[in-house]
Amino acid sequence: MPFATREFGWRLDASCWPDLSRCAVLMTDMVRSSRKREAEGKRCEPQEMADILVVFDFDKTIMDWECDDWIVHEFGLIDLVNELLPTTPWNSLMDKMMGELHSRGKTITEIADVLKRATMHPRIVPAIKSVHALGCELRILSDANVFYIETILKHLGIRECFSEITTNPSFVDKEGRLRILPFHDFRSSPHGCDLCPPNMCKGAVIKRMQASVSAEGKKRRFIYVGDGVGDYCPSLKLLAGDFMMPRKNYPVWDLICRNPTLLKAEIHEWTDGEEMEQVLLRLINAILAEEEEEEEIKSGRSVSSDHGL
Numbered sequence: 520m521p522f523a524t525r526e527f528g529w530r531l532d533a534s535c536w537p538d539l540s541r542c543a544v545l546m547t548d549m550v551r552s553s554r555k556r557e558a559e560g561k562r563c564e565p566q567e568m569a570d571i572l573v574v575f576d577f578d579k580t581i582m583d584w585e586c587d588d589w590i591v592h593e594f595g596l597i598d599l600v601n602e603l604l605p606t607t608p609w610n611s612l613m614d615k616m617m618g619e620l621h622s623r624g625k626t627i628t629e630i631a632d633v634l635k636r637a638t639m640h641p642r643i644v645p646a647i648k649s650v651h652a653l654g655c656e657l658r659i660l661s662d663a664n665v666f667y668i669e670t671i672l673k674h675l676g677i678r679e680c681f682s683e684i685t686t687n688p689s690f691v692d693k694e695g696r697l698r699i700l701p702f703h704d705f706r707s708s709p710h711g712c713d714l715c716p717p718n719m720c721k722g723a724v725i726k727r728m729q730a731s732v733s734a735e736g737k738k739r740r741f742i743y744v745g746d747g748v749g750d751y752c753p754s755l756k757l758l759a760g761d762f763m764m765p766r767k768n769y770p771v772w773d774l775i776c777r778n779p780t781l782l783k784a785e786i787h788e789w790t791d792g793e794e795m796e797q798v799l800l801r802l803i804n805a806i807l808a809e810e811e812e813e814e815e816i817k818s819g820r821s822v823s824s825d826h827g828l
């Protein structure tokens with residue numbers, strides 16, 4: 520029997536969200552400081568960085584599944600989710616489901632083990648490794664949560680390929696229960712975007728990334744890979760020279776197809792992991808060839824102007 524997913528769940532009223540705003544701020548700080556620690560040392564960097572930033576959605580882009588749906592499915596929580604969905608926003612519903620699993624005696628290790636079994640296309644991991652080896656910066660921008668993503672990426676041995684994971688904070692509390700919090704505290708500071716779920720506006724995150732790139736005085740090309748409704752807002756924020764890679768016949772692709780002229784970025788669709796790999800590598804190699812050509816022209820010009828002097 521099909522069951523409701525976050526694609527619909529987030530449209531509901533946020534009235535049932537528990538008072539976790541202080542906790543959310545604390546967790547965001549913890550996530551920030553852990554990112555800072557990563558930035559200070561342990562990341563593996565390719566020898567020469569390309570000026571390309573590849574932003575991946577996670578659920579149904581890297582993974583075959585929405586991770587929440589996978590958990591709900593594997594732990595037999597479908598009926599309970601369907602019962603609570605009409606009155607509970609998705610993000611807080613999943614926090615409740617973690618409480619339910621805890622009360623049923625399920626440990627964090629058991630939840631991690633279920634996540635590690637979630638399926639994905641066999642070309643996704645090689646694609647990520649290739650993109651990283653080509654010198655691109657890779658980031659995750661996801662409406663899942665830190666625990667799910669870190670658990671799966673570490674299990675796959677590709678955590679170090681990503682410089683940043685932007686998603687809903689999560690943590691294991693004193694009782695050993697996983698807590699899931701919204702990325703934006705939508706009660707005290709709503710993001711005000713009509714296109715996005717209350718807990719996360721990915722477009723706002725992309726704007727922030729663009730601002731930090733331009734503050735560094737860099738010119739960087741963004742490639743955004745995604746499938747869901749939540750990936751539409753960031754696709755509208757991409758600039759000319761960027762690339763949007765929507766998964767064909769998935770919600771973001773449907774939305775883009777209604778009026779592709781709303782996007783400044785070039786649109787390159789893909790259907791599965793194999794095609795995602797091919798399209799990504801084709802785009803990156805084309806950008807790198809273009810950059811190399813520009814470099815050659817620049818150095819050629821400086822040589823001839825030197826001669827002129």
Ligand SMILES: [Mg+2]
Pocket residue numbers: 576577578579580745746747
């Ligand atoms: Mg997705």
Ligand SMILES: [Zn+2]
Pocket residue numbers: 712713714715719720721722723752753
């Ligand atoms: Zn938005």
